[in-house]
Amino acid sequence: MNNQQFIYSYDEISNIIDLEQNNNIFIVCDKFLMDSFIINYLKKISRNIFIFTEFNPNPKYEDVLLGIDLFKKNNCNFIISIGGGSAIDVAKCIKAFVTLNDKKNYLEQEIIKNDINHLAIPTTAGTGSESTHFAVIYYEENKYSVDDSTLLPTYVLLESKFLESLPIYQKKSTMLDALCQGIESLWSVNSTEESKEYAIKAIQLILNNYRDYINENKSVYNDIMLAANYSGRAINISKTTAPHAMSYKITSLYGISHGHAVALCLPYVWEYMINNIDKIIDKRGVKYLKDIFNRLDILFNCDSHIESINKFKNICSEINLNIKGIVKRKDLQLLVSSVNIQRLSNNPVSLNKEEIKKIYEKLA
Numbered sequence: 001m002n003n004q005q006f007i008y009s010y011d012e013i014s015n016i017i018d019l020e021q022n023n024n025i026f027i028v029c030d031k032f033l034m035d036s037f038i039i040n041y042l043k044k045i046s047r048n049i050f051i052f053t054e055f056n057p058n059p060k061y062e063d064v065l066l067g068i069d070l071f072k073k074n075n076c077n078f079i080i081s082i083g084g085g086s087a088i089d090v091a092k093c094i095k096a097f098v099t100l101n102d103k104k105n106y107l108e109q110e111i112i113k114n115d116i117n118h119l120a121i122p123t124t125a126g127t128g129s130e131s132t133h134f135a136v137i138y139y140e141e142n143k144y145s146v147d148d149s150t151l152l153p154t155y156v157l158l159e160s161k162f163l164e165s166l167p168i169y170q171k172k173s174t175m176l177d178a179l180c181q182g183i184e185s186l187w188s189v190n191s192t193e194e195s196k197e198y199a200i201k202a203i204q205l206i207l208n209n210y211r212d213y214i215n216e217n218k219s220v221y222n223d224i225m226l227a228a229n230y231s232g233r234a235i236n237i238s239k240t241t242a243p244h245a246m247s248y249k250i251t252s253l254y255g256i257s258h259g260h261a262v263a264l265c266l267p268y269v270w271e272y273m274i275n276n277i278d279k280i281i282d283k284r285g286v287k288y289l290k291d292i293f294n295r296l297d298i299l300f301n302c303d304s305h306i307e308s309i310n311k312f313k314n315i316c317s318e319i320n321l322n323i324k325g326i327v328k329r330k331d332l333q334l335l336v337s338s339v340n341i342q343r344l345s346n347n348p349v350s351l352n353k354e355e356i357k358k359i360y361e362k363l364a
Contacts, residue, residue: 004131005155008222010038013080013119014045016155020117025049026076028067028091030083030123037161038082038121050074055090058252061107061139064093071098079118081153084174085127085258088120089135092151096135107139111148120153123162125224126174126259128181128232130156143248152236158229160221168214170257172319175213177259178228179206179315180266184241185234187273187292188346189282195237202230203299214319242269242351245343246359249335254326263316264323267309268359273349274305282348289348327363335360 007016017025025046031053033039042049052070055063071079071094081091097106099114120130129135133152137144163171182202185195205227209220246269247261254261274293280286293305300308316323327335336357344351351359 004153007155007157008159010041010121010157010159010161013042013157016119017046017078020078022046022078023048024074024076024078026067026071026074026079026094027051028055028079028081028083028087028094029053030087033082033123036082038159042080050076052090055086057086059086059090059093059137061137061144064090064097064106064137067091067094068098068102077116079116080121081118082121082123084122084124085129085136088122088127088129088153089137091118091120092135092153093137093146096146096148096151107144107146111146111150113150117154119155119157121157121159121162122225122228124166124170124174125160125163125221125228126170126177128178128228128230128235130158131229131232132236134236156229158222158225160218160225163221163225164218168216171216172214172321173257173259173263174228175206175210175224175259176263176316176321177257178202178224178231179210180243180259180262181231181235181240182206182227183266183270183296184243185231185238186296187289187348188235188238188241189348190238190346192237195234198230198234199238200295200299202227202234203296205230207299207301210315210319239346240343242344242347242356245340245347246335246356248340249338250327250363253331253334256326260321263321264326264363265359267312267323268362269347269351270309270312271306272351272355272359273347274309276349276355279350280348281345281350292348323363325364327360329361329364332357332360332364 052067079091081088096111100109122130134147182199185199205223209223212220213224243266246265250261297308300311302308
């Protein structure tokens with residue numbers, strides 16, 4: 001399913017530039033990267049680059065419109081995105097929308113394949129957005145998911161040098177996001193043999209290397225970067241489940257990172273599913289799901305499901321990432337009403353609003 005071309009060192013970008021024979025390169029990047037080694041390198045290998053940084057951490061539809069205007073104005077024909085999931089998502093949307101009818105709302109149009117190629121360069125090891133075919137933008141304060149095969153970047157650079165300057169909180173939370181994506185992908189109702197293979201690789205790499213990574217041992221940065229990418233490839237097939245669906249409002253309401261918010265929810269959803277496996281909606285059945293939970297026990301090197309869940313919680317505690325007391329009881333109803341029901345359909349065990357509320361209560 002994944003036909004991307006991967007490179008592993010930034011000095012290989014020149015080969016892609018030569019291969020594509022691009023005249024005008026459009027770069028979407030976070031503002032703080034303007035003086036980075038990667039921008040300086042790109043300026044050396046190409047004179048015709050146009051840099052777009054005017055987008056929000058939670059990208060808005062209007063941000064994408066600004067990017068499209070700049071792309072068209074400079075007759076660009078190749079996109080490079082550099083940054084976290086936001087920069088990559090903006091670039092995906094620009095590529096998808098730029099050839100559509102600009103007199104109509106792009107979100108209401110069918111995406112048409114075009115020949116604009118996209119090199120995605122993640123600077124965090126978390127979302128795996130560089131290897132997914134969907135993007136998130138906000139339109140009139142509502143979150144929209146843009147989902148089409150054409151959004152999958154053509155090329156990916158996995159350069160672990162970016163992780164050297166990543167703040168420690170981002171290291172922790174993005175790593176946990178990748179771990180959660182691997183776990184959720186493994187139990188998702190949409191999982192396939194291919195997605196499970198990617199998910200298992202992501203989980204193994206993180207569990208084997210998280211201590212060294214948080215202690216800033218650079219020798220494991222490549223493995224963590226690869227783990228995040230595997231988690232992205234996994235959810236590109238399976239999509240995420242209840243912990244992600246329950247996390248988004250926590251992020252916006254309390255100002256914590258996405259990975260941190262997902263890590264709050266996951267162990268309690270995991271526990272709920274174990275105790276309510278009779279409410280399974282995965283057509284592969286109870287035995288299949290039990291086998292998945294057993295596989296997680298093996299990956300976590302634990303003898304029981306509860307021990308695995310506790311180990312996940314202990315990892316959060318070990319890296320000093322708080323998972324209790326962030327959620328406020330006064331916000332419970334708001335949190336419950338924010339959950340995207342479509343995301344819950346990917347969860348192998350059904351959840352209703354009352355059960356979701358009980359899980360949120362455990363986070364308070």
